[in-house]
Amino acid sequence: MLVPEFVPEIFCSLYLPAIYTGFIVGFIGLIGIAINKNDIHVLILTDIVGLAMLIIVGAVGTDLAEALILPGLVVELAEIMAISEILISREMRKKGKNTSLLPTPLVFDMEIMTTAPNFLSLILIGYGIFLTGFTGGAVAGGGILLYILSRKARGLPILLINGLGAISGIAWCLWIVGFLLFFVNSDFWLLSLFLSACGLLLKVASKMGLIGTLMREEFKRE
């Protein structure tokens, strides 16, 4: 068998059932897509096909599988978001009606939204920077999101939103430089590891902050 030694025995024995499950689930999902002609139903069934992809990739059982699942998940999320927006705007154009971005206005009158955010987001951002990498970026981004959503101020200047985007781009460059350095000269592995980790931290955190600034305009709508 063409399996590296470091793959545990149990994952090798689970490989075939996992692959068959993935194929069965994908087949069922595709049959459903073929039968249904309604757009929103097809969109829901695409989710099932995406799950089949996850099983097939995850069945490899090494770190490579984990590294491939993460972008797969993000791409699936972006795809479903984009297609649902397209569906809604097409229906709006057909019917000539306009709907709000969210079905109900979200107004939370909770004391914790005014007193706690400073402290909580400070802890979250600090812990995220300590973790670095993807997880740290998600934690720090959660802190930024909490802070942005719970503050009263609205209507940020466009320069700030562009600036967040620019930070994300620069962090992406850091990540690529770190990756390249790792292959060109692997003696600097610690430097390139930290470049990649901090780049990814900045990127994920600023992306989540960007989502927060865009979402907040809708969040406190009366």
Place this chain on the structure above:
Amino acid sequence: MFELTIWFYMGCIMTIVGSLATVWGSGVNDPIVRTLNTEVSSIGISLILLTYNHMLALLTFVATSVFISLILLRAITRLEEIGSEL
């Protein structure tokens, strides 16, 4: 007490049953029922990822599956608000 593989096979069965329920289950002509049925498969996938020790993938998957069902429910309610056929 339990074999490790029992969680794996449980996950496989839940995924297949969940996808069958999403495609041919009762009441799936209502898109909300269909969206909620996909959650069964999501739990199955989570069990499979748990058996494989994919911690980061499991965390991200839980977050994105919640987010995806929120997006789908929002799309369904907005389409109903417009008054299109579902």
